[in-house]
Amino acid sequence: MKRIIILFMMVGFLIVFPGILQGQASIDEIVLDERKIQDPLKSWTVTFTQPINKGTLKKQNFFIKDENKRQVKAALSLSNDERKVTITPESPYKKGVTYYLSVKGNVKSDQNEFLTEHTILPFKIGEASKGSKDANGSAGSGDKKPTSPSENKSSSDTNSESSSPSKAAGKNLVKVQTKKHSHFDEITVQVSDYVTKVKAGSHEFEYKGNNVFVLYQPGLKSGEKVTVKGYSMSGKVLETKEVVIP
Amino acid sequence: MMNKLKGIGVALILLLSLLIPALDQTVSAASDPSIDQLNPAAYDQNVPIDTDIRIYFNSEVRSISPQYIQLFVKTNGTYYDFPIKTIKKDGKAIHILPERSMEFNKEYMVRVNGPAVELHNGTYNQHLSYTFQTNYIDFYELMVVNEGRLVNMLTQYAPRQIKAFAPKRYINDISVIHKKTGALTGEQTSFNGFTNIDINTKSEDVANVHVDIMKNDKVLQKGYASKVTGAKASKNQFTFDIGFSKIPDFYDVKVTVLNSAQQTIDSKIIKFAAEEGKAISSFKESYKYKTAGNGYTFHELLSKESLFASLLSESLMQDIKVQVEDR
Numbered sequence: 001m002k003r004i005i006i007l008f009m010m011v012g013f014l015i016v017f018p019g020i021l022q023g024q025a026s027i028d029e030i031v032l033d034e035r036k037i038q039d040p041l042k043s044w045t046v047t048f049t050q051p052i053n054k055g056t057l058k059k060q061n062f063f064i065k066d067e068n069k070r071q072v073k074a075a076l077s078l079s080n081d082e083r084k085v086t087i088t089p090e091s092p093y094k095k096g097v098t099y100y101l102s103v104k105g106n107v108k109s110d111q112n113e114f115l116t117e118h119t120i121l122p123f124k125i126g127e128a129s130k131g132s133k134d135a136n137g138s139a140g141s142g143d144k145k146p147t148s149p150s151e152n153k154s155s156s157d158t159n160s161e162s163s164s165p166s167k168a169a170g171k172n173l174v175k176v177q178t179k180k181h182s183h184f185d186e187i188t189v190q191v192s193d194y195v196t197k198v199k200a201g202s203h204e205f206e207y208k209g210n211n212v213f214v215l216y217q218p219g220l221k222s223g224e225k226v227t228v229k230g231y232s233m234s235g236k237v238l239e240t241k242e243v244v245i246p
Numbered sequence: 247m248m249n250k251l252k253g254i255g256v257a258l259i260l261l262l263s264l265l266i267p268a269l270d271q272t273v274s275a276a277s278d279p280s281i282d283q284l285n286p287a288a289y290d291q292n293v294p295i296d297t298d299i300r301i302y303f304n305s306e307v308r309s310i311s312p313q314y315i316q317l318f319v320k321t322n323g324t325y326y327d328f329p330i331k332t333i334k335k336d337g338k339a340i341h342i343l344p345e346r347s348m349e350f351n352k353e354y355m356v357r358v359n360g361p362a363v364e365l366h367n368g369t370y371n372q373h374l375s376y377t378f379q380t381n382y383i384d385f386y387e388l389m390v391v392n393e394g395r396l397v398n399m400l401t402q403y404a405p406r407q408i409k410a411f412a413p414k415r416y417i418n419d420i421s422v423i424h425k426k427t428g429a430l431t432g433e434q435t436s437f438n439g440f441t442n443i444d445i446n447t448k449s450e451d452v453a454n455v456h457v458d459i460m461k462n463d464k465v466l467q468k469g470y471a472s473k474v475t476g477a478k479a480s481k482n483q484f485t486f487d488i489g490f491s492k493i494p495d496f497y498d499v500k501v502t503v504l505n506s507a508q509q510t511i512d513s514k515i516i517k518f519a520a521e522e523g524k525a526i527s528s529f530k531e532s533y534k535y536k537t538a539g540n541g542y543t544f545h546e547l548l549s550k551e552s553l554f555a556s557l558l559s560e561s562l563m564q565d566i567k568v569q570v571e572d573r
Contacts, residue, residue, distance in 0.1 A: 036523075182393050183548070184558060193496040196517045196529075203559060209498050209515045210463045216558040219551045233519050233529050 028117040035123040040092035044101050044121075051082035053108040061104040062087050066097050082110070098124045172239035173198075173230045174211075180246055184218040187226065187243065195230035195238055220245045279363070279370040280304050282338070284356075287572050288376035294409045294569040295350060295380050296541050299342040301358070305367040307335040314362035317344060320353035320377075328354065350411075350567055353379045385410055385566035403570050405544035412557055413565040414539040416503045416512040418446040418483060419532040424520050426495060426527075441490045443499060445471055446483050447512075451505050455486040458500040459493050460515075466493060495520035535560045 046062070057078055062085055064072040073090040093099055101121040108114050175190040189198050191211050198205040198213040205213035220226065224245045230238045283302040286293040299317070312333045318325035329345040340363060348354060358374040388396040399408060420443065427439040445455050455471040471486035496519050503512040514533070521527040537557045547554040557566065 038523075181390060182396065183389060184554070186390070194519050196519050203555065206559065206562070207498075207515050207517050209460065209500065211517070216563065218554045218558065232521075233527065234521060 030117050030119050032119065032121045034098070035121065036126045037093070037123055038125065040095075040125055041089060042093070042123075043086050043088035045084050045086045046103055048083045048085075048107075048109070051110040052078070052085065053110050053112060054078065054082070056107045057085060061107050063102055064089060065100050065102065066094075067099070072099065093125050095125045098122055173228060173241045176228055176241050176243050178243055178246055180222075181216075184216050185220045185245055187215045187217065187228065189213045189215075189228060189230070191230055192238075194232055196233045197231040197235075198228060199231065200226050200228050222246065277367055278304075279365045279368045281370075281374065284376060286378045288378065290378040290572055291381050292383065292568075292570045293354075293378045293380050294541060294571055295348040295411065296409075297348075297571065299344075299356060300336070300339045301342075301356075301363075301374075302339045303363065303365050303370060304338070305365040306338055307340055307363055307365055309364040310335055310340055311360070311362050311364075314358060314360040315340075315342065316357045316359070317342060318355040318357065319349070320355070325355055348380050350380055350382050353377055380569065382411075382567035382569050384564065385568050386563040388568055389563060399570070400544075405548060407571045407573060408544040409541045409569050409571065410544065410547060410557065411541040411567045411569070412535075412537040412539060412561045413567075414451075414511065415533065415535050415560075416448045416450075416452050417501060417514050417533055418448065419530060420445050420499065420501055420514065420516055421528065421530040422499060422516075422518050423526065423528045424493075424495070424518060426520055426525055427492075439492060439495075441493055443471065443488050443490070443501075445486045445501055445503075446480070447486065447503055449482050449484050451511055452484055452503055453506040454504040454508070456502040456504065457488050458498075458502075459490055460498040460500055461494060461496070466497065537561065 044064075057076055059071075059074075059076065062074075062076055064074055064087060066072060072093075075088045075090065077086045077088070078084070079086075087101065099122070101123065103115070103119045105115040105118045172192045172195050173189055174192060175188075177188045179186040179188070187200065187205070189205060189212070191198060191213060193211065195211075198215075200215055200217065203215055203217060205215040207213055217226075222245055226243050226245060228241045228243060230240075232238050280303065281301060282304050285300045285302070286297050310333050312330070315330070315333055317328045317330050319328040320326075328348075331343045331345040334341040334343065342356065355375060355377045358370070358372075361369045361371040363370040383395075383399075384391075388399070423442045425440050441459075443457055445457070447455065457469060457471055458465050459467045467490050469488055469490075471488035474485040474487055498515055498517055500515045501513060502510055505511050516529075516531055518527075518529060537553070537560050542553065542557065547557065
């Protein structure tokens with residue numbers, strides 16, 4: 001009778017506090033755009049904004065599953081600064097199969113702060129998308145959107161550290177600066193490797209080398225907003241930024 | 247009555263004594279051919295290279311004996327003949343037109359020797375020799391580095407007297423074809439990447455084209471492009487090509503155009519980023535200029551914003567040169 005009461009109490013407890021078994025299951029799940037890769041043994045590196053708690057470096061938190069939810073055997077490794085986790089498959093990916101790289105919200109920072117979301121990156125072997133860094137078949141550095149045990153409990157860092165142009169919002173126009181001169185304004189833009197042309201309206205920036213573009217523009221007024229666009233070599237807009245003339 | 251007449255006579259004599267020397271001077275001035283003005287003025291320092299060389303006389307020019315008029319350019323301390331194409335008469339002035347345009351940072355000397363100009367009032371037959379210099383002020387320095395100098399300049403000269411010269415441009419287009427390392431098809435054996443760069447230039451003045459492949463400000467590979475000759479050569483333009491192997495997929499291409507004296511006359515840096523998913527990427531950039539080789543007064547630039555914007559976007563500011571015209 002006592003056992004029945006205890007069992008009943010446990011079931012009741014679980015009904016009242018269901019999250020106790022779910023852990024972080026109730027947090028948001030973010031599914032990123034699908035990537036196309038060429039390297040069948042491509043490894044993925046996830047970069048965090050701060051060192052992770054080594055105890056959370058587990059295959060339950062970092063894993064790759066195929067479309068039939070079968071987990072792909074993969075090895076995990078942590079960088080010396082404990083901010084990068086690399087997931088390397090032990091067998092090649094199959095053509096035509098979609099795989100899902102998952103980083104669970106159970107991952108904690110060394111300050112014991114959880115991620116606020118699960119992140120899933122679908123990918124498959126195929127003709128590389130423009131956003132895939134490793135489309136040429138090189139392996140090694142990952143291009144998965146990094147998730148991060150952030151400094152604040154409520155947010156994870158969703159800024160991509162990838163050098164993939166279309167996925168790396170905020171990383172193609174790395175820095176935009178303006179400077180006022182007596183007869184014109186100077187706008188300097190530091191870009192990623194992928195940006196080969198920068199424009200502000202119909203005005204094209206002059207390339208100075210070493211990923212720096214400059215435009216000297218007369219007639220701009222203080223407080224005026226200028227939209228700067230970075231283009232890929234094929235003419236695709238990779239990023240747009242607005243600057244205010246000082 | 248007699249006294250009155252005497253008074254008138256004295257007054258007349260006095261008046262004549264005053265008038266006669268004046269008349270005499272006028273006649274003398276009209277009869278002695280002389281120079282009224284030189285343009286550019288003697289010893290001017292920042293004479294624009296497109297300045298008209300004119301000598302203004304005090305009487306209408308009837309004819310010119312060009313053999314007595316010479317123009318020299320000073321190079322390494324010695325004056326060399328700077329050939330004159332023609333000398334025109336223009337009212338009271340003669341207009342000296344050199345065969346080619348003057349160069350920046352040079353000293354020129356105009357010499358008139360012997361019965362050079364037949365004027366309405368006689369022959370100008372005096373020795374005249376004066377120099378002027380075509381030194382320039384760096385536009386970049388005026389506009390960016392030392393804006394105070396521009397302020398000072400504008401206190402001395404009106405915007406119409408200050409002239410900015412855009413450099414001539416010689417590169418018409420640059421094409422890059424880049425093959426990544428790897429096989430083109432699954433069956434092929436992987437082989438190294440290679441890159442071909444074509445540079446089309448104007449034929450005028452161009453002797454050599456040098457190409458640097460750069461990454462992070464470091465030169466990875468470099469070389470002189472070779473001129474395409476024979477059937478593939480184009481009219482009025484040169485095509486140069488060069489090949490590289492084993493260069494990364496992201497790099498800068500610096501193209502430098504040199505004249506026969508190995509001086510840089512044009513240069514361009516373009517950025518190349520191999521396209522994702524493509525074994526072979528190609529890229530062509532063509533250039534058209536509105537302002538290249540032209541001079542504009544500051545008044546024109548300040549009153550026409552689009553012209554100013556074109557000048558700034560088409561030329562490296564460091565290559566724009568500023569000179570002033572004296573009035």
